[in-house]
Amino acid sequence: MADERKLAYVMAFNEAVKQQMEADPNVFCAGEDIGAFGGVFGTFGGLQAKFGADRVVDTPISEQAIVGLGVGAAVTGLRPIVDLMFMDFICVALDQIVNQAAKLKYMFGGDAVLPLTITTAGGGGLSAAAQHSQSLEALLCHIPGLKVVMPSNPYDMKGLMTACIQENNPTVMIKHKRLLGMTGHVPEESYSIPLGKGNILRPGKDVTIVAYARMANEALIAADELAKDGIDCEIIDPRTLQPLDTDLIVSSVKKTNHAVVVHEAVRFGGLGGEIASQIQELAFDYLDAPVTRIGAPFSPVPFSPALEQHYIPDSKTIVQGIRDVMARV
Amino acid sequence: MDLPVHVQLDLHRRMVRIRLFEEAAGRLAESNRLPGFLHLYVGEEAVAAGVCGALNDDDHITSTHRGHGHLVAKGGDFNRMMAELMGKATGYCKGKGGSMHISDTSLGMLGANGIVGAGSPIAVGAAFANRYRGRGQVAVAFFGDGSTNIGAFHEAANMACALHLPIVFACENNEYGEFTPRDKTMAITDIVDRAAGYGMPGVIVDGMDVIAVHEAAVEAVERARTGGGPSLIEAKTYRFYNHHGVQNLGLKYRSDDEVAMWKQRDPIFTLEDRMIENKAATRDQFDAIWAELRAGIEAAIAFADESPYPTPDQIMVGVYTSMSGAN
Ligand SMILES: Cc1ncc(C[n+]2csc(CCOP(=O)(O)OP(=O)(O)O)c2C)c(N)n1
Ligand SMILES: [Mg+2]
Numbered sequence: 213m214a215d216e217r218k219l220a221y222v223m224a225f226n227e228a229v230k231q232q233m234e235a236d237p238n239v240f241c242a243g244e245d246i247g248a249f250g251g252v253f254g255t256f257g258g259l260q261a262k263f264g265a266d267r268v269v270d271t272p273i274s275e276q277a278i279v280g281l282g283v284g285a286a287v288t289g290l291r292p293i294v295d296l297m298f299m300d301f302i303c304v305a306l307d308q309i310v311n312q313a314a315k316l317k318y319m320f321g322g323d324a325v326l327p328l329t330i331t332t333a334g335g336g337g338l339s340a341a342a343q344h345s346q347s348l349e350a351l352l353c354h355i356p357g358l359k360v361v362m363p364s365n366p367y368d369m370k371g372l373m374t375a376c377i378q379e380n381n382p383t384v385m386i387k388h389k390r391l392l393g394m395t396g397h398v399p400e401e402s403y404s405i406p407l408g409k410g411n412i413l414r415p416g417k418d419v420t421i422v423a424y425a426r427m428a429n430e431a432l433i434a435a436d437e438l439a440k441d442g443i444d445c446e447i448i449d450p451r452t453l454q455p456l457d458t459d460l461i462v463s464s465v466k467k468t469n470h471a472v473v474v475h476e477a478v479r480f481g482g483l484g485g486e487i488a489s490q491i492q493e494l495a496f497d498y499l500d501a502p503v504t505r506i507g508a509p510f511s512p513v514p515f516s517p518a519l520e521q522h523y524i525p526d527s528k529t530i531v532q533g534i535r536d537v538m539a540r541v
Numbered sequence: 542m543d544l545p546v547h548v549q550l551d552l553h554r555r556m557v558r559i560r561l562f563e564e565a566a567g568r569l570a571e572s573n574r575l576p577g578f579l580h581l582y583v584g585e586e587a588v589a590a591g592v593c594g595a596l597n598d599d600d601h602i603t604s605t606h607r608g609h610g611h612l613v614a615k616g617g618d619f620n621r622m623m624a625e626l627m628g629k630a631t632g633y634c635k636g637k638g639g640s641m642h643i644s645d646t647s648l649g650m651l652g653a654n655g656i657v658g659a660g661s662p663i664a665v666g667a668a669f670a671n672r673y674r675g676r677g678q679v680a681v682a683f684f685g686d687g688s689t690n691i692g693a694f695h696e697a698a699n700m701a702c703a704l705h706l707p708i709v710f711a712c713e714n715n716e717y718g719e720f721t722p723r724d725k726t727m728a729i730t731d732i733v734d735r736a737a738g739y740g741m742p743g744v745i746v747d748g749m750d751v752i753a754v755h756e757a758a759v760e761a762v763e764r765a766r767t768g769g770g771p772s773l774i775e776a777k778t779y780r781f782y783n784h785h786g787v788q789n790l791g792l793k794y795r796s797d798d799e800v801a802m803w804k805q806r807d808p809i810f811t812l813e814d815r816m817i818e819n820k821a822a823t824r825d826q827f828d829a830i831w832a833e834l835r836a837g838i839e840a841a842i843a844f845a846d847e848s849p850y851p852t853p854d855q856i857m858v859g860v861y862t863s864m865s866g867a868n
Contacts, residue, residue, distance in 0.1 A: 249720040249794060272690035272726035273657050273718050304656065304691070339576035339628065341639045343655030511860045515639030516628030517576050518850035 219398035221391045224366040225255050225331075228373035229293060231402045233263055236291060239377060242269040242281055243295025243331075252297055253333060253392055275301050279308035279330060286328040286382075287316060293377060299334035299386060300343050302352070313382040314357030328382040329373075334362075335388040335426055335476055336524050342512035345520075347425075347477035352384050353454040353486070359383040359407055360454040364428035366396040368451055371405030378404060388425040410457030412464070416446035419470035419534055422461055422487055424449055427474045427525065434530035443538060453483055461487065462494045469500040472533050476524055479507030501540040506533045544752055546821045548594070549812070550830075552751045555590035556809045557831060559583075559610045561838045562619060566609065566626055566640075567787040569842070575626050577639050582610030584781035585713055587808035589614035591754025592681055592711050592774070595762045601649040601667040601680040603660035606641050607713075607780070608653025611683050615650045617643075619841035629848040636851040637859065649678075657718075658691035660684060661710065665697045668708035668765075679707045679765040687718025689732050698771070702739040707765035709758065710741075710773040713748065719784045720794045736773040748776030749806040779803035 219227065233239045241256060247270035250257035260268035271278050275296055282294035296302055302309060309330065317324045336345035352360045359381055363369040369387070376383040413428055414435055423431040428449040435445035446464050450457050465471045471491050473484035484505035491503050506525050514520050563583045570579045582589065585607075593602065593614035604611040612622065617633075625632025626640050633643055644652035651667060654660045664682035671678040688694055689712065701708045712732045716723045729735070736743030742764075746753045754776055761772035781804060782789045790797045816822040 244718075245720050247721075252719065270721050270725050273687045274690045274692070276692050300656070304658075304693075339639065340578060341641050341655065342637075343641065344578070509856055511857050512637075514637045514851075514856060515577060515634070515642070516636030516851055518628060519636060519853065519856050522853040523856055 216397045217400055218395045219366050221366045221369050221394045222255055224370035224398045225373050228370045232377040238291040240267040241293040242271050242278060244271055244273055244297055246295055275304035276308055279305040282328045283308055283313045286326040287324050291327045293329045296332040298344050299332045299348055300346050310355050314355045325380050326382050327380045329376045329385055331385045333387045333389045335390055336513045337390045339515055339517050341515040345513035349453055350477055350482050361452050362386045362425040364425050364449050366398045370398050371403050374402060375404040375407050390426050407452045408455040408457055410448055410450040410460040413447040413449045416444040418444040418468055420464040420468045421445050421447045421472050423474040427476055430527045431474055431530055433527035437531050438534055458490050465491050465495045466498045469498050470537055471503045472537055474506040474525060474530055477507055478510050479505050480510050482507050501537050504533055504537050506530060549816060552590050552594045552755055553812055555614045556586035557834050559586045559613045560809060561834050562609060562613050565838045571787050576628055578785050579640055580607040580785045581782045582607050585778045587751035587754050588713050588748050588776040588778055591751045592758040594755050595758035599649060600678050601651055603651045603664040603682050604653045605660060605683060605685055606655055608643055612643055612650050615648045617645055619837050620844040623841040623845040624848045627845045629845055630851040631848040658688040658693035661694050661697035664708055665701045668706040672707055677766055679762055681709045681711050683711050686714040686723050686732055689735060690726055698739045701771045702741050705770040708771045709761040709765055712775045713778050714775050715778050715780050733775040741771040741773055743773035745775045748778030749808045751808055751812055
């Protein structure tokens with residue numbers, strides 16, 4: 213469709229926020245440099261000019277208080293979007309995220325409602341070194357009470373961000389820094405993608421690749437490459453990691469009998485382990501080979517491009533991983 | 542102007558070394574020869590130079606994302622710094638850290654830091670260890686105005702005072718945190734106001750005047766060394782370039798006039814003018830110093846250029862002291 217409306221990933225985020233702010237006066241945003249400056253990645257560009265400084269708030273460098281602001285405002289009836297510039301900085305705010313936001317509802321006997329969205333940017337590939345490149349999603353997915361979202365393209369970004377804002381539980385929306393400029397079809401009207409619903413990015417019959425965020429795009433490249441060898445990959449992008457669309461993953465594996473899970477995060481203790489376990493528990497009899505995990509080695513993200521390019525998985529690593537799995541048959 | 546001429550020349554040399562290193566790094570970044578983020582220290586040289594000039598080699602400092610100046614002022618080696626910025630195996634961190642994590646523990650420089658505020662608690666730990674060992678060393682935490690909005694700073698300041706540790710909190714107040722002016726993120730004008738809340742003395746100094754910074758630092762370091770506990774120094778200063786990168790004019794969050802006003806107060810030229818006026822040094826002498834140090838920078842760039850990149854087998858090296866148990 214030549215006349216499809218195209219938008220960059222970063223602007224898909226921006227448009228979702230803008231439309232939800234228009235629709236609901238209780239929605240406000242707070243974070244470092246997001247007001248006059250529009251956010252260091254441009255994610256909040258133009259929003260303060262449109263909605264004013266009371267609804268798009270420049271905060272001090274105070275991650276703990278930023279999330280706390282969101283928790284307190286959410287539990288008293290507003291619908292906050294609070295931004296933690298880089299995902300690495302969630303560590304500064306972990307008490308508010310893990311002990312407060314995630315648990316208040318439960319600890320209060322189910323009464324409290326926390327329509328809170330925490331937004332941040334993860335992932336490497338920019339030589340930003342060990343404190344500005346991490347993929348810490350497994351940490352968050354381990355916490356009951358949180359929902360965790362990692363879109364791989366502009367369309368999903370808008371729909372998932374809209375869903376996060378409308379959601380009545382704390383959600384963490386993780387943008388991938390290397391996808392900010394990615395363009396794709398994004399409808400102008402508001403729409404939402406249900407949290408917990410994965411997506412078949414590419415149908416196939418020989419092997420299931422479960423991949424999210426930037427790795428879903430690398431998997432697409434790998435699948436084209438493998439198609440030349442007659443290996444037909446099905447790519448499942450869970451989109452939401454918590455809750456995880458296990459049904460979609462398992463039904464795909466029952467069809468292909470092979471599964472490879474890919475993420476940028478370190479392999480040990482990553483989401484890949486959880487997904488592989490779910491697959492073997494629910495589809496053991498269908499597997500022709502062990503489920504394979506592709507992820508980063510167990511080290512911090514190195515600075516030098518000469519190291520980082522070997523550290524982060526890419527389409528080539530995925531191609532190799534899938535060849536290995538298929539060779540086991 | 543009581544400072545001996547050789548001390549003034551030492552402070553000058555530290556500042557020129559920083560300036561030359563940073564300008565060179567800026568030029569390399571502009572031609573895309575440096576990967577990653579680059580936070581330049583140009584304009585703030587008097588703070589690192591004035592404070593580090595008051596320290597012994599075995600004293601400790603913690604730094605920030607804007608950390609090259611601190612390492613240079615503590616005696617950092619141009620070759621290894623430049624190589625690190627380029628991500629080479631011969632760099633200070635073997636290419637693993639880059640600009641934001643540059644460090645030299647043998648010089649007591651405990652690392653630039655990518656996490657705002659994170660250095661101050663670490664300086665408290667170094668100060669604790671220094672007193673514990675009883676060798677009379679002190680620790681200095683360098684930090685920005687913006688970082689005093691984060692809990693880590695407050696916890697560090699309070700603990701240092703509660704434990705009466707040998708530490709100096711050295712604030713570079715350049716009036717901005719990234720792209721947001723200080724007055725939007727705190728209701729006080731002077732960071733030094735925070736000192737009283739923890740029970741330590743604090744002074745404001747002109748951060749463009751290296752002599753003023755140095756004199757305040759000597760007093761605070763002496764206090765720390767002799768068991769007088771923590772102090773806070775607020776240096777009013779300015780970064781000539783953007784938060785990161787090399788743009789200096791046409792920025793939407795600050796005016797070109799403001800930049801020009803501060804550049805008139807350039808800490809290096811101010812000192813040179815004053816020393817020449819006081820007949821403490823001559824223009825020729827300064828020209829020779831610049832030329833000598835510039836040659837060192839050119840050599841460092843060549844060294845870094847010729848150095849190899851780390852090989853992929855180095856990725857897993859240095860995560861732990863031994864490799865066993867790594868996955
Ligand atoms: C915990 C944390 N929050 C946010 C950032 C992003 N950040 C990097 S530098 C900076 C501004 C720091 O301001 P200041 O302390 O005044 O130092 P300056 O850059 O002015 O030297 C911010 C917000 C970060 N690195 N770490
Ligand atoms: Mg500042």
